[in-house]
Amino acid sequence: MFWSLAALCFAMAIGFAWSGYWLILPFAGFEIGLLAWAFRALRSREGDFESLVIEGDMVVLEWHCGNQGGRRELNRQWARVVCNCRTPGRNCRLSLCSHGHATEVGQYLNDEARLQLAATLRSRLQE
Amino acid sequence: MSDAAHAHDDHSHGHPSGIMRWLTTTNHKDIGSMYLWFALIMLFSAGTMALLIRAELFQPGMQLTNPDFFNQLTTMHGLIMIFGAIMPAFSGFANWQVPLMIGAPDMAFPRMNNWAFWLLPVAALMLMASFLLPGGAVAGGWTMYPPLFIQGGISYDLTILAVHIMGLSSIMGSINIATTILNMRAPGLTLMKMPLFVWTWLITAYLLIATMPVLAGAVTMLLTDRNFGTHFFNAAGGGDPVMFQHIFWFFGHPEVYILILPAFGIVSQIIPTFARKPLFGYASMVYATASIAILSFTVWAHHMFAVGMPVAAQLFFMFSTMLIAVPTGVKIFNWVATMWKGSLTFETPMLFAIAFVCLFTIGGFSGLVLAIAPVDIQLQDTYYVVAHFHYVLVSGALFSIFAGIYYWLPKWTGHMYSETLGKWHFWLSVIGMNILFFPMHFLGLAGMPRRIPDYALQFTEFNQLATVGAFIFGFSQLIFLVLVLKTIKGGDKATDRVWEGAEGLEWTLPSPAPYHTFETAPVVR
Numbered sequence: 001m002f003w004s005l006a007a008l009c010f011a012m013a014i015g016f017a018w019s020g021y022w023l024i025l026p027f028a029g030f031e032i033g034l035l036a037w038a039f040r041a042l043r044s045r046e047g048d049f050e051s052l053v054i055e056g057d058m059v060v061l062e063w064h065c066g067n068q069g070g071r072r073e074l075n076r077q078w079a080r081v082v083c084n085c086r087t088p089g090r091n092c093r094l095s096l097c098s099h100g101h102a103t104e105v106g107q108y109l110n111d112e113a114r115l116q117l118a119a120t121l122r123s124r125l126q127e
Numbered sequence: 128m129s130d131a132a133h134a135h136d137d138h139s140h141g142h143p144s145g146i147m148r149w150l151t152t153t154n155h156k157d158i159g160s161m162y163l164w165f166a167l168i169m170l171f172s173a174g175t176m177a178l179l180i181r182a183e184l185f186q187p188g189m190q191l192t193n194p195d196f197f198n199q200l201t202t203m204h205g206l207i208m209i210f211g212a213i214m215p216a217f218s219g220f221a222n223w224q225v226p227l228m229i230g231a232p233d234m235a236f237p238r239m240n241n242w243a244f245w246l247l248p249v250a251a252l253m254l255m256a257s258f259l260l261p262g263g264a265v266a267g268g269w270t271m272y273p274p275l276f277i278q279g280g281i282s283y284d285l286t287i288l289a290v291h292i293m294g295l296s297s298i299m300g301s302i303n304i305a306t307t308i309l310n311m312r313a314p315g316l317t318l319m320k321m322p323l324f325v326w327t328w329l330i331t332a333y334l335l336i337a338t339m340p341v342l343a344g345a346v347t348m349l350l351t352d353r354n355f356g357t358h359f360f361n362a363a364g365g366g367d368p369v370m371f372q373h374i375f376w377f378f379g380h381p382e383v384y385i386l387i388l389p390a391f392g393i394v395s396q397i398i399p400t401f402a403r404k405p406l407f408g409y410a411s412m413v414y415a416t417a418s419i420a421i422l423s424f425t426v427w428a429h430h431m432f433a434v435g436m437p438v439a440a441q442l443f444f445m446f447s448t449m450l451i452a453v454p455t456g457v458k459i460f461n462w463v464a465t466m467w468k469g470s471l472t473f474e475t476p477m478l479f480a481i482a483f484v485c486l487f488t489i490g491g492f493s494g495l496v497l498a499i500a501p502v503d504i505q506l507q508d509t510y511y512v513v514a515h516f517h518y519v520l521v522s523g524a525l526f527s528i529f530a531g532i533y534y535w536l537p538k539w540t541g542h543m544y545s546e547t548l549g550k551w552h553f554w555l556s557v558i559g560m561n562i563l564f565f566p567m568h569f570l571g572l573a574g575m576p577r578r579i580p581d582y583a584l585q586f587t588e589f590n591q592l593a594t595v596g597a598f599i600f601g602f603s604q605l606i607f608l609v610l611v612l613k614t615i616k617g618g619d620k621a622t623d624r625v626w627e628g629a630e631g632l633e634w635t636l637p638s639p640a641p642y643h644t645f646e647t648a649p650v651v652r
Contacts, residue, residue: 001309001333008337012377016344021359021374023351024344031298031340038302042235042310110643 002039006032052096052105054124061096061103074098079125083118085111094118150245153237154642155222158244160539162219163532165247167608169211170525172255174601176204181563181597183580184590197580198266203254205269206286209386210293211251213520216528217389218243218300221328223539225304227633227640228322230313230649235306243299250292257282257289268578270375271345273360273368277352284353287346294339301332301339308332313632315651319413322631323406326413327392330420334381334388337424341378345371369434376427384423386520388416390487390527391458394480396631397534398462401477402469403628408461415454415461422451432500433507441500448498455491459484474626475549479530482522482557490518493568508578511571517564522557529556529607536611537625541639542618548610555603562596 013028044066051062059074078098085092092111095102106114143151152158180200183191192200222240226233234240257264262280265271271290276283308329312321321329348359349371358364360371391412399406406412428436428444436444462484471477493515497503506512529552537543566589575586582590621638632651636644 001305005333005336009340012337013340013344016341016374019370021344021348021370023347023359024340024374027340027343027347031336034298035302035336038236038306042306046310 002035005035048108050105050108052121059096059125061105065107072103076125081118081121081125083115089115092118096121151241153233153241155226155233155237155240156539156640156642158234158240159219159222159224161244162215162222162247165244165251166212166216166219166528167611169207169215169251171604171608173204173207173212174604176200176207178597178601180204181594184582185594186591187582187584187587189581192580194580195266196263198268198578199258199264201578202265202268203258206254206265206290207251208520209269209382210290211247211254213386213524213528214293214297215247217328217331217386217524218297220324220389220393220528220531220535221300221304224535224633225307225325225328226311227538227636227644228325228631229308229311229316230632230645230651231307231311232643232645232648234303235311236303239299240303243296243303246292246296246299250289250296253285253289253292257285260285270372270379271349272375273349273352273366273371274362276349277361284350287350290346291343294343297335298339301335304328305332305336313645313648313651316632319410320651322392323395323409323412323416324389324392327388327395327416330416331385331388334385334420334423338378338381338385341374342382345374345378369431372431372434373428376430377424379430380427381420381423383519384419386524387487388419390483390524391416393527393531393534394462394483397476397480397530398465398484399630400534400626400628401472401474401480402466403471404465404469405630406461407464407467408457411457412461415457418454419451422447422454426451429498429500429503432503445498445500449495452491452495459488459491470628474533475544475546475553476530476534478550478553479526479533482553483526483530486518486522486526486557486560490515490523493518506571508576509571510567510575510577513577514564514567514571517567521560521564526556529553532611534626535633536614537621538633538636538638538640540615540618541621541637542614543621543625544610544614544618548606548613552603552606552610555599555606559596559598559600559603563593563600564596566590566592566596 009028009032013025016022016024048065049063051060053060053062054076057076059076059079061072061074063070074096075098080097082095082097082102083092084095090111092114093104094106094114094117095104097103106117109117149157149161152161179191180197183189183197222234225231254264260280260282262282264282265276265279265286267275267279267283271286308321308325318326348357351357352359352361352366358366360366360368362368395406395412425447426444428440429448432441432444466481473481493511497506497512497515533544533549570586570589570593573586575582623637624634625638626634632645632649633640635649
């Protein structure tokens with residue numbers, strides 16, 4: 001769809017520019033640029049995920065966000081759940097901390113689900 | 128998941144309340160509702176202008192307005208109805224329904240969605256404010272033809288800016304809709320399984336993206352002709368005013384389909400529901416929609432047969448225009464075939480959908496008449512043309528919007544609307560609309576020109592009839608407003624499926640649809 005739109009838009013704009021009506025061309029360029037950014041932005045985010053696995057004494061976090069990804073292993077005994085909310089129950093950030101290093105989790109959740117995840121994690125880590 | 132030390136977006140989904148909820152919302156349902164309310168306000172604004180126009184035309188001579196103000200009314204009525212009422216209403220439907228129909232949690236770019244909406248009230252205020260400027264609002268017709276548009280006062284610049292802003296809003300909206308449909312469909316929902324409303328919006332978004340630079344370039348060239356001494360369209364400096372018409376209609380004719388393709392989609396959802404049969408010829412409907420979109424790029428000059436062009440060009444544009452009747456006919460045939468031997472019931476959405484099929488066909492036929500170049504040269508700029516495009520845009524686009532609102536309102540509000548009020552609204556609208564626009568065919572055939580505030584005595588009776596119809600049609604819309612407000616406030620509880628014959632993902636959700644939906648993607652088999 002993108003390439004057909006780009007070809008159509010530029011063909012029309014170049015046709016008009018050829019006749020002297022060149023001011024259509026920059027608008028076509030701007031618009032196709034915006035469309036390209038939109039498709040690219042979506043493409044770069046389509047593989048985003050978060051994974052949190054608790055196995056024995058290990059807590060394994062894996063994530064991919066945009067062009068960045070990573071993996072972190074925490075000791076279950078040392079892992080702490082930190083949930084900070086700017087106002088009670090809202091604008092919350094959830095992190096797993098260990099050895100002075102915090103890793104944010106639950107970015108794709110809403111506040112309600114994030115608080116629920118915090119409670120679940122606390123109980124699972126204490127088991 | 129990222130290190131907390133890294134800056135990242137705040138993914139909070141708290142619900143701000145009051146005005147901030149609406150200013151900052153990125154929720155597709157909130158934004159859809161705002162589009163629809165905005166469109167309704169614009170419908171009433173431009174509708175009031177239409178009633179003033181019709182009141183002036185009730186009898187020959189000047190009664191309520193002066194010729195310049197009359198021209199301002201006709202111009203602003205057209206601009207606001209197209210860019211302020213019909214297009215935003217369909218964007219409202221897209222925002223509400225596309226994510227629900229494809230099983231997506233929201234639109235692909237929710238913040239851009241918010242921006243796309245909030246640009247519209249700014250542009251509308253600019254347009255409306257131009258009435259207060261020295262010289263009044265623009266009076267050169269919604270098509271903005273030079274030389275009138277080059278010669279006008281400051282309101283012309285403001286209108287060009289407003290058109291730019293509305294165009295930007297449309298581009299952002301259509302990019303959002305196209306990327307949402309292409310990238311965020313539920314697993315298993317292949318393109319050829321998509322509901323037809325989604326298909327028609329995908330094709331509409333394509334048309335919008337393809338043609339908006341042409342409009343933006345055209346009005347920018349008008350602006351530079353007005354203010355920076357260029358002569359793109361200024362004959363005094365060697366420019367070509369007719370070329371503006373070519374450029375404008377190269378955008379303008381696909382724009383006509385931008386206004387009607389989503390209507391086809393809505394009607395294609397409603398008719399199978401109330402016929403309790405699957406849509407007849409789904410694949411042919413998709414191909415017909417795509418064919419109409421492709422052909423729409425090849426017919427623009429039928430709007431300007433009268434300016435003069437080679438016979439070969441006249442023949443090309445005449446036949447290409449007639450060709451559009453083929454895919455449109457496929458659609459009409461398929462809707463009728465869907466109803467054929469179905470278990471029909473006639474709730475208000477179905478009544479509006481049936482009225483759409485019948486009356487849009489009348490508009491289509493008068494379009495075929497106008498496609499014939501020698502006939503068009505006779506009827507150019509007469510009331511026949513006014514009758515034609517109002518049958519397409521009122522009983523076509525607007526009736527489909529009413530049908531869609533009645534159809535999905537229980538899903539949106541959780542309440543059933545009053546069928547009694549709905550049927551009053553339907554019958555008064557259909558009767559009023561036909562009394563208003565049908566006599567205009569006769570006025571046009573008899574030679575009454577459009578865009579004039581006074582006319583010869585022989586046109587009086589049909590004009591009086593049209594004005595009576597206009598007031599019936601106009602005031603019956605207040606019933607619709609009351610109905611919508613009553614439904615939002617309360618009413619019988621709507622079931623999840625709402626309509627017995629309804630099929631699709633949106634009907635699997637509770638009524639009203641929760642604020643967040645499809646956070647886990649459904650699987651379509």
